Amino acid sequence: MKAAILHRRGADGVAVTDVDRPHRPQGWALVRMLAASVNRVDLYMRDNGAGITHALPQIMGVDGIGEIEETDARSTFRKGERVILYPYEFCGTCRHCLAGNQPLCTSARVLGEHRDGTFAEFVTLPEASLRKVPPETDVHQAAALGVAYLTAWRMIFGKATIDPGSVVLIVGAGGGVSHAAAQLALVAGARVIVTTSGAEKTAHFRATGVDHVIDYKTEKVVDTVMQHTGGEGADIVIDNVGEATWGQSLRCTARGGHIVTCGATTGGNPSAELQRLFIRQLSVHGSTMGNLEEFRRLVRAFEAGRFAPHIDSVYPLDRVNDAFARLEHPGRVGKVVIDISAPAGFQEQ
Numbered sequence: 001m002k003a004a005i006l007h008r009r010g011a012d013g014v015a016v017t018d019v020d021r022p023h024r025p026q027g028w029a030l031v032r033m034l035a036a037s038v039n040r041v042d043l044y045m046r047d048n049g050a051g052i053t054h055a056l057p058q059i060m061g062v063d064g065i066g067e068i069e070e071t072d073a074r075s076t077f078r079k080g081e082r083v084i085l086y087p088y089e090f091c092g093t094c095r096h097c098l099a100g101n102q103p104l105c106t107s108a109r110v111l112g113e114h115r116d117g118t119f120a121e122f123v124t125l126p127e128a129s130l131r132k133v134p135p136e137t138d139v140h141q142a143a144a145l146g147v148a149y150l151t152a153w154r155m156i157f158g159k160a161t162i163d164p165g166s167v168v169l170i171v172g173a174g175g176g177v178s179h180a181a182a183q184l185a186l187v188a189g190a191r192v193i194v195t196t197s198g199a200e201k202t203a204h205f206r207a208t209g210v211d212h213v214i215d216y217k218t219e220k221v222v223d224t225v226m227q228h229t230g231g232e233g234a235d236i237v238i239d240n241v242g243e244a245t246w247g248q249s250l251r252c253t254a255r256g257g258h259i260v261t262c263g264a265t266t267g268g269n270p271s272a273e274l275q276r277l278f279i280r281q282l283s284v285h286g287s288t289m290g291n292l293e294e295f296r297r298l299v300r301a302f303e304a305g306r307f308a309p310h311i312d313s314v315y316p317l318d319r320v321n322d323a324f325a326r327l328e329h330p331g332r333v334g335k336v337v338i339d340i341s342a343p344a345g346f347q348e349q
């Protein structure tokens with residue numbers, strides 16, 4: 001089968017080559033992949049990978065959608081059924097799994113991080129990590145659910161109370177997870193303020209129905225947020241940008257408010273500003289991915305048409321390195337998808 005394999009660190013370390021199909025253990029399913037999406041963590045694996053137990057060469061890709069190719073005879077899945085992949089293999093018996101918090105499983109293995117991933121024609125996973133979706137499901141949109149939208153779901157619905165009276169500020173909203181968070185905060189009925197840059201991206205967000213778009217290159221973010229919140233600030237701030245924006249995000253958070261982070265693209269060691277944290281009684285939440293129940297609810301909301309993942313561009317598997325370049329392009333808005341069943345040379349933008 002064809003797969004995008006990380007052979008060595010660095011931008012030239014990924015190649016699409018032929019490898020053997022994975023072996024399917026009993027109780028697992030063999031899935032024929034249709035599409036997957038690229039995520040920031042793919043670039044981290046490509047360029048660094050420190051702190052994540054794995055061995056190269058390894059197949060890249062964390063999320064995706066496919067069709068059942070083979071299962072045990074007693075399986076509830078049938079050949080040809082569409083499934084979205086939950087990106088974890090989890091033990092099911094540790095205290096975190098028993099509490100329904102699979103992302104904290106002490107022996108969790110994430111696709112494309114600790115084991116072979118989804119940028120391949122076939123993937124094997126325990127059946128517990130698969131969720132059936134109808135055959136008419138949009139594969140490019142569904143490919144974006146497993147990481148970006150699941151992560152955004154937990155940040156918006158799992159960490160702080162959100163309701164139609166909430167003000168949510170999304171920092172750097174063009175990124176995949178941040179864009180997803182803006183959409184889901186709108187689904188929750190919150191007032192949503194986003195920061196982004198450039199005429200094209202500000203116009204894009206104005207068309208999505210968010211309450212206010214701030215161009216951080218030409219406007220003062222803190223002043224503008226205060227102006228739009230009666231001087232109070234946002235109840236919830238979603239900041240995955242990290243060092244470059246953290247101080248500003250603290251200043252945009254209302255007294256008693258919440259800051260949620262799931263990434264640190266510009267660096268992981270901003271000033272803590274402890275006085276501001278305790279005097280204003282701010283809560284800082286770390287978040288990554290979501291549990292099986294959040295995954296189920298996310299897919300159900302998607303199937304019900306409550307939101308549609310925003311797709312920036314689609315590349316065939318052969319052009320995985322172009323997809324990575326697009327992920328880093330400042331003009332990108334939303335998700336970059338790999339269409340694994342597409343013919344070589346295909347591109348939809």
Ligand SMILES: [Zn+2]
Nearest residue numbers: 091094097105
């Ligand atoms: Zn576990």
